[in-house]
Amino acid sequence: MSLAASPIRFPDLASRTVMTRRAWWLVALNFLIPGSAQVLAGDRKLGRFGLGATLALWLLAVSALVMWIFWPAVLYTVFSTTITLWIVAAVLAFYAVLWVVLTLDTLRLVRLVKTAPSARAGVALLTVVVMAVVSGTAAYGAYVATTASGFLSSVFIAGPSEPPIDGKYNFLLLGGDAGPDRDGLRPDSITVVSVDAETGQAVTIGLPRNMADVPFDEGSPLQELYPEGYGSIDGCEVDVCMLNSIYTEVELVSPEMYPAAVSEGSEPGIEAMRDAAEAITGLPIQYYVLIDMQGFLELIDALGGVTVTVPEDVPIHADETFTTVAEWIPAGEQHLDGYHALWYARSRYGTSDYDRMERQRQIQQAVLAQFNPANVLSKFQEIAAAGSQVVKTDIPQGSLGYFVDLASKTKALPITDIELTPVNDIDPEEPDYEYIRQLVSSAVFPPEEE
Template sequence: MTRRAWWLVVLNILLPGSAQVLAGSRGPGRFGLRASLTFVLLLVLTGALYKVNPALVLTVATNSIGLWVIAAVMVFYSALWVILTFDTLRLSRLVKARPKARPYIAGLATLVMIVVAGSSGYGAYVATTASGVLSTMFITAPSEPPVDGRYNILLLGGDSGPDRDGMRPDSMSVVSIDAETGQAVIIGLPRDLTLVPFPEDSPLNAAYPNGYGYEDYCDVTACMLNAIYTEVDQKSPEMYPNAGAAGSEPGIEGMRDAARGITGLTIQYYALIDMQGFSDLIDALGGVDINVAERLPIGGKEDLSDVEGWVEPGQQHMDGFTALWYGRARHGSSDYDRMARQRILQQAILTQVTPANVLTKFQGIAQAGQQVVKTDLPQGALGYFTNLAGKTKALPMSTVELVPDNGVDPTDPDYDYIRGLIAAALSPSVPE
């Protein structure tokens, strides 16, 4: 009877339902076997399909309906495992097994039940939570096609801290991604870029046909690139009456037109990351590892008075607060140094974030993500872009910073030269 009890418990672990069939409870056993084999078959088919078409599997896994179906399957299998485990213990007749073996048999069955049912239950929780988060963060709209084989995404870092009046994008870049290979190029846009041109179809082109701030004319104090957001948002939101319906804002659309004019690229999507909430996101991910080149002040003034602390040089594992100041600090250095650090931070996050990291800390990441990110990326395209991001992560990422070191004078920029720099980075010559 002791051997029988061990066999039934082990069989229940290996193939739920088989213990019931062998012990004579054929009705529940057959149901459990069919359910277990169906679940295994689904896993095998999903794995095979992922090998052939990963974007399709990821599309289902990032779709609200698909996530609820996954959650329902997880809950069903979790409940089935609990029921079959207790039934297996009943059928094993532990009272007839050796007294010393009883706690070990029951303990093994209970431990595996807790692990499997708990994992399935957590998977259902992640799926339902993810469905809500993705529905909140991403819009429902048709996907945009690649242009010249690339997707170009405007990435804005909005600084809306307690020491700021409103929000202004102090970090601006365009991430250009090859739609097939995932090879990415980050184009850094300095916030003090002047005489920004706008495409002919932009409402800002009519207001500034010779470039933003030509002859020092604009509707805000400083006629620089990052002031376009403030001007459109606060002075002339009527320029973009359909922005809200498209999951955007007038100020963001003004910045998108500016990025189009500067780079000559079609900007299909944008992502606005609130820098204050960014700190929470880094904490939720468990921090980020950065090799700091120089000592950087935390807070303080331009003369480095009232500094709250320092980001010390060397290899650092940063929490969100430190990472935010690593990317934000400019006192004692320059805006261009800050741009370079922001690229390092972006690449470090992309490299160090893993699926396991996200799953184990999902609740904190989900809460931070809802507060941090605003984007017009459609939810239906998430599977494709998640797959593309996996390719991007595996490849070296290049940058084009529009700064004096690259021959760009932000106070008197040559936009033909700038577009030539970008074109060369996106289509590098290949030696014979």
Template sequence: MTHRAWWLVLMNFLIPGSAQVLAGNRRLGRLGLGATLSLWALLVVGLALFVFLRSAFITIVTFDIVLWVVQGLMVAYAVLWLVLTLDTFRLLRIVKAAPGARFLIAAATVVLLAISAGGASVGAYYAGVTRGTLSSIFGGGAIEPPVDGRYNILLLGGDAGPDRDGLRPDTIRVMSIDAETGAATTIGLPRDMRYTPFSDDSPLAALYPDGFQHCDVSACKLNSIYTEAELRHQDLYPNAAAEGSSAGIEAMKEAAEGVTGLTIQYYVLIDMEGFANLIDALGGVEVTVTERLPIGGDEQLNGVVEWIEPGKQVLDGYHAQWYARSRHSTSDWDRMQRQNTLIEAILTQFTPGNVLTKFESIANAGTKIVKTDIPQGMLSYYVDLASKTREQPIESIELTPPTVDPDDPDFAAIRDLIAEKLAPTTDTSSGGG
């Protein structure tokens, strides 16, 4: 009876339902076996898709309805395994087992139940977390095609505060990605740039035909356009909220288009106040600090509470945030370069292994700091594209002195510079005569 009990416990764990088919309620056993074989089939199909058709796998598992189904199935499996385990324990007739083995058999039953039913419960929980995270971060708008073979995404680092009238983007960059190769170039736009033009189809182009000046906010600079649109011109963007955006974001997209000459398909807004959460969730970010940077303080460095020292360091969220934001003792142009360095470091360290091992923390941080109008249906495409991007150096174009004078920019020259940098290169090494 002791051997029989051990065999039933192991069979129930390895092939749920088999214990009932052999020694108990065969109807319940057939239900358990059917569910077990179905689960194995789903796992095999999922594994095959993940290995051979990863884009299709990501597309399927990021649909809301699929995540709902996965969550429901995991709950159902957890309940079924609980029922099967309790019924198996009844079949053990543990009182007939050897006295010395009874406790071990009971303990093994509890442990294996925790692994099977507990694992299914955890799977259901993570499916729910994934569904909530994706719904919170990604938009549900239309899928935009690449323009001239590229996707151009506006990256905004929002820096709201009690001393500011609304949010003003502290970081403004355009990430231009080749839709086939994944080769990426980031374009840094100075937040203090003046006379910013808008794209021809922008409703603000009629209000500011000579660029962004004579505005209603305190300073007519590039990063003030967000506040101007949010507080004064929301009526010009009546569909923004329904499309997962806002008047300020749409105005910033049109300003970025006017400056760069590129078509901006999507945006990503990062709340810099919550940015530290994501860095901490990743376990820190490794960067090489090239100069001593103050935390806090004013232009005269009064009130500095701490310094970030030079050298290769793994910065936690708090220090990474200040690495990107510290402005005193260095120029805005230096700060833009540090922000670009930080973005590249995060992209490099944002690996599948890192995400899987810290999934819940990263998901919770993401819902608090990231918002985008990239459709959830394009997630698989961008995951594939990001994997290609990670394998290549990220080029950078900084619209800063001496290349560009933010107080008196030559926008025609800026557009020519960007067009030249993004133009496909032609390999002439093997041709010509």
């Protein structure tokens, strides 16, 4: 059929059947290939522009897909930088506006008054739905990109990346818990995570908060102050000389020990905890992540709660002295909101520190399980708002893509957990640090790697 005889461009205006069929075709073409309706039935200049933009978007999408299949770390790196995310937001905003223009122009080309009366409402409704779906998706994508850019800038620092040491990246994870019963913040959850830089194989080392006589390596400013271990000779500057008190003492009493901490995206107390964790485990630690446990409940609420298996009834306290029980979290599978999840992690009544460590690990794993693409995208605004208040880290933004790819490998492998507790013949109040370092080394560097 010649173009001159095409019922799309030159329809029989008197035939409602032809005009109705044509209307459905134009709406479908506008949805499947934006710009094609204008090329076939309207302003060809606008149509060619729309088609070119559509083909360019398809090319970008295919390129991203190929990159995700073969070079995922590169893709993650590209899309985890502030500049790239702002470019993505601008591009998506452009397409949102373009698709509105093309859809409204398609509705003009349809000539509803010439279609069958019974079809007019359906054609108009489909056109509006198509515009809302296509343009709305692009607009929401632009919003997510700008929000993500702000989130990444607020959480991750701008700085050089650290190389792996002996093929490993080692992270210090601190769960900070401030309260009216204590001066400042004390990390109640302390974990070192060692990840193989190639395979993603991970080992987690749980450090009890009540470890005593914590050593410090040569070169640490705390080693000069406590050469025989933290508080082992004449006590310390805070009320209890335990591992988690190191943060409080340095942060509140002697922050001048670590003058460069803040400029490097850290805090004096965090750097003191890093020195302590390195001496305890024998592992150099490149990065830290501090999670505010009180703010953690906001993140859990943003995720829609977490599901955990409660081994036995756990109390929720009526006050910050942890002595009066207000209610109980019953044993069994429970879906917990942020308030109940936080109490499940920090409850003390009738339980030991080691029980709390296990519950905290349960909550951390449950939160990670909730971070699936559908959940994150549907609640991105709430998650980003909560996350920027909850997490502090010195991981550079430029390394984020690499670590996201490495984390995907870690997730597919079994994780080795080591608790520095009596279950491994370690008494935190009288620890054998030489034995601890041997235990850690054998787990992080198993014989087949040596």
